[in-house]
Amino acid sequence: MCGYSVIFVAKIGDHVLARWAVVRDIAAVAWAVIVLSCKPSTWRPPVRAQLGRQILFTGVEAVWVVVAIAVLAGVSVVVQTQLWLTRFGQTELLGAILVATIIRELGPLFVNFVVIGRSGTAISTELANMRVLREVELLDAQGVEPMIYLIVPRVLGMTISVLCLTVVFIIVSLISGYLFGFMLNIASRNPAAFLNAVFQSVTPSDIINLIAKTLIPGMTTGIICSLEGISIRGLITEVPQATTRGVVRSIIALLLISAIVSVFTYVR
Amino acid sequence: MSDKAKYILEFKGVGFSDEANILPRLTGIDMKVSASDLVFILLERNNTGLPLCDLAQGLLSPTEGIIKFMGERWEDMSPSSQSDRRGRIGRVFHGRGWISNLSVYDNIILGQMFHSSSKASDVVAQANEFAQELELDSIPMVRPDTLRSDSLKKYQWVRALLGTPSLLLLQYPESGVKDSDVQRLAKLVERMRAKGMAVIWTTLDTKLFENKNINASLRYKMNDNEMIPIAEDENAKAV
Numbered sequence: 001m002c003g004y005s006v007i008f009v010a011k012i013g014d015h016v017l018a019r020w021a022v023v024r025d026i027a028a029v030a031w032a033v034i035v036l037s038c039k040p041s042t043w044r045p046p047v048r049a050q051l052g053r054q055i056l057f058t059g060v061e062a063v064w065v066v067v068a069i070a071v072l073a074g075v076s077v078v079v080q081t082q083l084w085l086t087r088f089g090q091t092e093l094l095g096a097i098l099v100a101t102i103i104r105e106l107g108p109l110f111v112n113f114v115v116i117g118r119s120g121t122a123i124s125t126e127l128a129n130m131r132v133l134r135e136v137e138l139l140d141a142q143g144v145e146p147m148i149y150l151i152v153p154r155v156l157g158m159t160i161s162v163l164c165l166t167v168v169f170i171i172v173s174l175i176s177g178y179l180f181g182f183m184l185n186i187a188s189r190n191p192a193a194f195l196n197a198v199f200q201s202v203t204p205s206d207i208i209n210l211i212a213k214t215l216i217p218g219m220t221t222g223i224i225c226s227l228e229g230i231s232i233r234g235l236i237t238e239v240p241q242a243t244t245r246g247v248v249r250s251i252i253a254l255l256l257i258s259a260i261v262s263v264f265t266y267v268r
Numbered sequence: 269m270s271d272k273a274k275y276i277l278e279f280k281g282v283g284f285s286d287e288a289n290i291l292p293r294l295t296g297i298d299m300k301v302s303a304s305d306l307v308f309i310l311l312e313r314n315n316t317g318l319p320l321c322d323l324a325q326g327l328l329s330p331t332e333g334i335i336k337f338m339g340e341r342w343e344d345m346s347p348s349s350q351s352d353r354r355g356r357i358g359r360v361f362h363g364r365g366w367i368s369n370l371s372v373y374d375n376i377i378l379g380q381m382f383h384s385s386s387k388a389s390d391v392v393a394q395a396n397e398f399a400q401e402l403e404l405d406s407i408p409m410v411r412p413d414t415l416r417s418d419s420l421k422k423y424q425w426v427r428a429l430l431g432t433p434s435l436l437l438l439q440y441p442e443s444g445v446k447d448s449d450v451q452r453l454a455k456l457v458e459r460m461r462a463k464g465m466a467v468i469w470t471t472l473d474t475k476l477f478e479n480k481n482i483n484a485s486l487r488y489k490m491n492d493n494e495m496i497p498i499a500e501d502e503n504a505k506a507v
Binding site for chain 2: 138141143
């Protein structure tokens with residue numbers, strides 16, 4: 001009995017140490033990315049081009065997906081809000097509730113999910129394939145540092161794109177929420193009053209929360225997916241495994257970061 | 269100052285073996301390559317995956333001996349200094365040698381744009397000059413997979429020669445291309461040697477190795493993981 005419990009505790013210990021090693025690696029790469037991106041020598045023309053490509057793919061090309069989700073989210077939130085606010089006779093709270101749900105939680109969460117699904121998978125797969133085809137060694141042989149050329153622009157591209165897409169998401173969902181509420185006759189007829197209610201509900205904590213919930217998970221997703229892709233040993237069968245691991249770990253990190261940021265921002 | 273080192277590349281008693289036993293072993297390699305030298309190495313057909321070029325570039329560390337590039341051991345350089353030094357080495361790879369997600373154009377200018385402050389237009393102009401000399405079309409914007417293997421090989425030559433590197437590593441550059449193209453490459457190499465570029469040319473082709481028109485400074489033959497220098501008289505015979 002005692003032997004089994006020792007094995008059980010040892011297994012838990014191994015698991016915790018393995019997870020800790022992953023967190024440590026992510027933190028080390030995050031620090032390296034921050035330090036390298038502050039050095040002007042990092043921003044050579046090919047690295048700038050890579051950053052541009054990453055923002056184009058992760059940010060610009062995802063705008064329509066995000067707009068579609070934002071419209072649907074805005075409408076759904078309004079319908080639910082309308083049901084409850086009408087029941088309590090508090091329809092003037094629509095703006096404030098939209099802010100609480102969309103700016104604080106739904107916007108960053110949905111956008112991060114879209115980015116993990118579209119770009120996180122692409123990054124893991126692309127880098128893992130580069131390992132299989134020995135293209136990372138090819139860069140090294142030309143003196144092109146893989147950390148600077150492959151990782152830094154991808155991570156920063158993800159980070160910037162998540163922030164910008166979340167702003168798009170919030171604007172579109174608020175507009176669609178207002179228009180739908182207007183059509184259902186529950187929102188104020190005056191858009192200025194609605195906007196006023198929204199802006200008055202936004203506090204400095206909301207801004208900090210928004211920035212933290214976009215920049216930190218965006219960067220973490222970029223790092224996790226890059227690491228998963230680039231650290232395979234070079235077998236083609238490892239490529240889908242790396243992609244899956246990248247997605248699962250990014251989602252876990254996103255939910256964890258989101259919860260921690262909410263607790264630190266709003267729990268007094 | 270290491271840039272004024274006597275030798276561009278030095279191998280002193282270099283041996284190599286990897287734990288996984290994937291790469292062939294190398295033992296007792298001594299070689300000194302000065303500016304403008306051409307070292308011609310004939311490989312054995314059954315032993316082609318020798319990591320000579322990877323060792324010369326500091327991508328692998330020798331298990332014995334010392335390798336110096338421009339007077340400095342690779343192990344003594346910082347990672348960024350290693351990258352800068354590798355930027356001064358042109359290389360024709362025996363494998364694919366291309367980043368599949370970039371166009372041939374981007375692949376060719378990547379190294380130069382990363383390491384030098386040259387404008388893209390100047391780099392492309394030089395690349396197009398080389399391409400013209402090798403009877404190639406101007407640098408294409410298409411992905412490498414869409415080109416024929418002989419054209420890709422010649423575009424690799426163009427990339428390796430760009431920016432007049434201090435050292436040029438040619439891993440069987442003649443494979444899969446016509447003899448007339450190899451002669452054009454040999455002429456280009458000769459011209460670049462006059463500007464101080466050192467060259468290590470590994471080949472599997474005995475006829476090419478014995479070609480009188482290729483004016484090698486040193487010739488070696490690989491024999492069971494050892495590099496045997498060809499003696500003066502034998503060298504003369506070979507040339």
